[in-house]
Amino acid sequence: MTMDLTYSGIDISDGLIVSGIFLVLLALFHLYKKKNRIIIGLIASQCKPRRAELKKDTVGRDWLTFIILFVMVVILGLKMVSPMVIVSDSMKPEFQRGDMIIVQSVSLTPKVGDIITFDVKNKNYDVSHRVISINNGAIITKGDNSPRKDNYNTKPENIKAKAIQVNNRPLVIKNFGALFIVDYSKQGIIYKFGDRFTFIQQLSAAIRAWGIVLTIFALFGYIILMQRNKR
Incomplete structure (x- = not known):
């Protein structure tokens, strides 16, 4: 597995x-x-519009916005759809270290060509590779950047998520995942933002730690604002 240790x-x-x-x-x-x-x-x-109609329309939009936000929180909170940070170059050129892909955990039935995130036995990390064949329940995977197939002996129960694909291409956010790799600056990474990059890393770590609390406060705050707008 090769690894490009530069931050562009x-x-x-x-x-x-x-x-x-x-x-x-x-x-x-x-x-x-x-x-x-x-x-x-x-x-x-x-x-x-008349004042009463405008008020009614505003309240309706507020509740619609709240429902949409709540559904998004549930989907993200239950990890039905979630971002996945890439920490190696095994899938280049599709995506590489420091990128972020969007995965879903609703439908996990694998098909040839799918990019799946799965648990590897006796390792403390997950792997996101492409399915190249399925034989008698055994899922054979391979990194696009590797000449050899994996020997992980992956089973359906090992699959945690599948990459969301559009026109057979995964949804990739280039370079954004680097902000969430805490040890990125310790791996000889070359980047041009200096202390600001380190600050963003620390900020992202704090957001991850307090994400649930901040979300709850934000939703309650939105409800309070809606109640005030009714007056």
């Missing part, structure tokens, strides 16, 4: 996209605050 950083194109969206939102907010009669006034003149 964040693609500047992503930053440009985010900056562009942020600037558009700022521009719209500026128009709203200034009560631009040409744009905002024209839109407002076409839609003037």
